Amino acid sequence: MHVSVVLCTYTEDMYPHFTEAAESILSQTYDDVELIVIVDGTQPVYDRVVADYGDRDDVVIECNEENVGLLESRNRGAEIATGDVVAFIDDDAVADKQWIERLIRAYEEKGAIAAGGKMTPEWVAGKPSFLPEEFYWLVGVTHRGFAEEPGEVRNTFGSNISFRADVFAELGGFDVDIGGRKGEKNLQGGETELCARMRTEYGQGVWYDPEAKVGHKVFEYRTKFWWLVDRAFWQGYSKRAMKTYVKTGGDDENEFLLRLLREFIPHRLQRIVKKRSQKELLKMIALLAFTVSVGVGYVYSSINYSPVIKE
Numbered sequence: 001m002h003v004s005v006v007l008c009t010y011t012e013d014m015y016p017h018f019t020e021a022a023e024s025i026l027s028q029t030y031d032d033v034e035l036i037v038i039v040d041g042t043q044p045v046y047d048r049v050v051a052d053y054g055d056r057d058d059v060v061i062e063c064n065e066e067n068v069g070l071l072e073s074r075n076r077g078a079e080i081a082t083g084d085v086v087a088f089i090d091d092d093a094v095a096d097k098q099w100i101e102r103l104i105r106a107y108e109e110k111g112a113i114a115a116g117g118k119m120t121p122e123w124v125a126g127k128p129s130f131l132p133e134e135f136y137w138l139v140g141v142t143h144r145g146f147a148e149e150p151g152e153v154r155n156t157f158g159s160n161i162s163f164r165a166d167v168f169a170e171l172g173g174f175d176v177d178i179g180g181r182k183g184e185k186n187l188q189g190g191e192t193e194l195c196a197r198m199r200t201e202y203g204q205g206v207w208y209d210p211e212a213k214v215g216h217k218v219f220e221y222r223t224k225f226w227w228l229v230d231r232a233f234w235q236g237y238s239k240r241a242m243k244t245y246v247k248t249g250g251d252d253e254n255e256f257l258l259r260l261l262r263e264f265i266p267h268r269l270q271r272i273v274k275k276r277s278q279k280e281l282l283k284m285i286a287l288l289a290f291t292v293s294v295g296v297g298y299v300y301s302s303i304n305y306s307p308v309i310k311e
Contacts, residue, residue: 001107003033003100004081004165008073009091010040015048017217018091022053025089030100035059036077041067068176070158071190075173078165087162094122094215102212103162113204114163114195116156117212118142125220130282131228134264135290138231139223140216145259152205155195160214161206163198171198192242225286232290236297260291 005025009018025035035058039046046063053059060080064073078086085107089095096102099117106115121127121141133144140157147153155161174190175197199205221227268287272280 001084001104003085003087004036004083005033005087005089006036006074006077007089008038008040008070009045010042012045014091021089021091021093024095028100029098030104033100036081037061038073038077039063040073071174072176078168078173084165085162086165086168088158090159092217093159096213099212099214102209106207106209110207112207113167113202114206116161116206116208118210119157119160119216120213122215122217124217128223129279130286132283132287134287138228139218145256147208150209153208154205155191156206156208158191161191229289229293232293233297236294237301240298240301
C-alpha cells in the first residue's frame with residue numbers, strides 16, 4: 001500500500017521541530033511513503049521547506065495563500081495525496097521508525113478503514129511533578145485509562161491517525177466549520193467529529209495499535225499549572241461543542257469519568273495515605289483542579305457556544 005503522510009506547519013520558530021518531524025517520516029522502515037507538506041500561509045517557512053526538501057521526489061510541498069487553520073490544511077494535504085492511505089502528524093511530533101509499518105498492518109491484517117496509535121511524551125523541559133497520568137491528554141499524550149491493548153476505539157489523537165484515502169474522501173475530510181486550531185484559537189475535536197461520522201457511515205471506528213508510536217514534544221509552557229487549567233477549560237468547552245455535531249458522542253468521556261471517580265481517585269487517595277507523599281498529594285490536587293476546569297468549560301459552552309448552521 002502506498003502511504004501519504006500530511007505534515008502541516010505554520011511558524012518560523014517551529015521550523016527545527018518541523019524538520020525533525022519530516023525526517024522521522026522520511027526514515028521509516030516502510031518504504032512506500034510520500035510526505036505532503038502544507039505550509040499554512042507563511043511564505044518564509046515555505047521558502048525554507050522548498051530549499052531543504054524541494055529536490056526530493058518523495059516530498060510534495062504546498063503553501064496556502066493565507067492562514068486557514070490546521071483542519072483545512074490537512075484537508076488540502078489529503079486532496080494532493082496519492083496514497084491508498086493518508087496519515088497525519090504534527091510539526092511538534094516525531095514518529096517511531098516503525099510507525100507506518102505498524103499502521104499498515106492494521107489495514108492489511110485487521111481490515112481497518114482507519115488506524116492510529118499511541119502518543120508518548122517527550123518532555124522538552126522536564127516532566128512536571130504534579131501532572132497526573134490521567135490528564136496526559138491535556139498535553140496531547142495518551143493518558144492512563146485509554147485503551148491498553150490493540151482494538152477498535154472511537155478516535156486517536158490527530159497527530160497519530162490515518163484513514164483509507166477513499167474513506168477520507170467519501171466523508172469529505174475534516175469539518176472545518178467546527179473550529180480546529182487556527183492561530184491562537186484553542187478549540188479541539190476535528191478528529192473526534194470525523195471519526196464519529198465515519199462510524200455512522202461505515203459502522204467502524206479506528207483500529208488502535210499501541211505499538212504504532214508517535215512522540216509528542218511537551219514544551220515548557222505546556223507544563224505550567226495555569227496553562228493546563230486553561231487547557232482543561234477549553235477541552236471541556238470543546239467536548240460540549242462536539243455534541244452539536246456528534247449526536248451519539250460522549251461514551252468515551254463518560255466511561256473515563258466513571259473510571260476517574262471509581263478507580264483512579266480512590267487509588268490515588270490510598271497512595272497518599274500509605275506513602276504520605278507530597279508528590280502524590282500535588283497530583284491529586286491537580287487532578288481535581290483539572291476535572292473542575294473541564295466541567296466549568298463544558299457548562300460555559302452549553303450556555304455560550306453557537307454552532308455553524310449549514311444550509
